[in-house]
Amino acid sequence: MYNAKLASLVTRFSNLIQAVPSFAAVAIVVLFIGIGFTPAVIAIMLRVLLPIIKNTYIGLFNVDPFLIESAKGVGLTEFQIIRHIRLPNAYPVIFAGTKFAVILANSIAVLTALIGGGDLGSMIFEGLQISILPNSGRTCL
Secondary structure, eight states: OOHHHHHHHHHHHHHHHHHHOOHHHHHHHHHOOOSSSSHHHHHHHHHHHHHHHHHHHHHHHOHHHHHHHHHHHTOOHHHIIIIIIIIHHHHHHHHHHHHHHHHHHHHHHHHHHTTTTOTHHHHHHHHHHHHOOOTTOOOOO
16 A cells, blocks of 8 residues: 555655745746636645645654554554554644645735736735825825
C-alpha cells in the first residue's frame, strides 16, 4: 500500500512548488492560462493543496512504530490501522497544514485581484484606495 518512490516524488514536487514565491506562482499561472477568475482559482488551489498534502503525508507516516506493531499484533487489517491508529494520531499535523493553507489562500486571494480574480483582493484594494485618497469625499475610521 505504501510506495516509497511515489511518496518521494510527491514530497520533492511539493517542496519545489512551495519554494516559489506567491507572486511568481500567480505570474506563472497567468502566463499559461490568462487573466480572469479561473487562473485566480487555479493559483489559489496550487498554493493551498501542497501544504495539506505534505502535512498529511508526514502525519500518516510518522506515527509511532510501536503503535503500528501493536495494532498488527491484535490482528487489525491495514485499512483498520489507517482508520483507527494512523489518522487519529495524524490529525494535529493535518490540521496544522490546513490552518497554514487557509492563511496562504487569503494571501493569494489578495494577489489575484491584480489579475482580475475579484472578490477578497478587490475589496481590500478598494478599501485601501478609499482610505488613501484624501479628497475622495468619503470618510474613513
